Amino acid sequence: LKHRVPVNIQDTPVSSLSPIRIVLLGCGGAGKSAAGNTILGQKEFRSEISVTAVTRECSAAHTTVSGRSVTVVDTPEFTSINTEQSMTEKRRSVYLSSPGPHAFLIVFPLNKRFTEHEQQIMQQIEMMFGQEALKSSIILFTYGDQLKGEPIEELIEKNYVVKRAVQQCGGRFHVFNNRDQSNREQVNDLLQKIDTMIEQNGGGHYSNQML
Numbered sequence: 001l002k003h004r005v006p007v008n009i010q011d012t013p014v015s016s017l018s019p020i021r022i023v024l025l026g027c028g029g030a031g032k033s034a035a036g037n038t039i040l041g042q043k044e045f046r047s048e049i050s051v052t053a054v055t056r057e058c059s060a061a062h063t064t065v066s067g068r069s070v071t072v073v074d075t076p077e078f079t080s081i082n083t084e085q086s087m088t089e090k091r092r093s094v095y096l097s098s099p100g101p102h103a104f105l106i107v108f109p110l111n112k113r114f115t116e117h118e119q120q121i122m123q124q125i126e127m128m129f130g131q132e133a134l135k136s137s138i139i140l141f142t143y144g145d146q147l148k149g150e151p152i153e154e155l156i157e158k159n160y161v162v163k164r165a166v167q168q169c170g171g172r173f174h175v176f177n178n179r180d181q182s183n184r185e186q187v188n189d190l191l192q193k194i195d196t197m198i199e200q201n202g203g204g205h206y207s208n209q210m211l
Helices: 032-040 084-091 116-129 131-136 152-158 160-168 184-200
Strands: 007-011 020-026 059-065 068-074 103-109 137-142 173-175 204-208
Touching (some): 020 184, 103 131, 116 160, 131 137, 137 160, 173 184
Parallel strands (some): 020 103, 103 137
Antiparallel strands (some): 059 068
């Protein structure tokens, strides 16, 4: 509990052209930074194929996507050992997306087997940001080309860890093919899902209770 950030969902009107603020969360090698670049339609975050941490500190990038302002905050990767310093840095993402993110995208890669590590990531997110954060979260599956025609719903149903994570996020998920950054339809579909989630949250965003 000591790591929990006091939060509330701030009520604000939602519009299809209103700004969207996104925080990316995930482990090393998940394609998290590449997903951020895909959303932005340009290379803003360092991205490379690696199982070790590439992102050491939070960074934010802004652009216009389909006529609306989009802010994406990349965060340090989750590892098997998360230090107080790395957890503090992840929490800083809320301030970089001030007044608060509309969506946490929890990145799960489809190019490797899902294990209890993904379950631990969900627990760490809840510990750092509180349960309210999951109301503003979507599971983002990367390396969508690895599905090879298999419906993502079947994969979710077959794997308890993944199914549980999706359930914790209110059944919300999306699939990205990071190799096809020119495919803007996958980005627009994601933004529509975020809009729907914002409406379900009463038109609000996640926020620290600033003291």
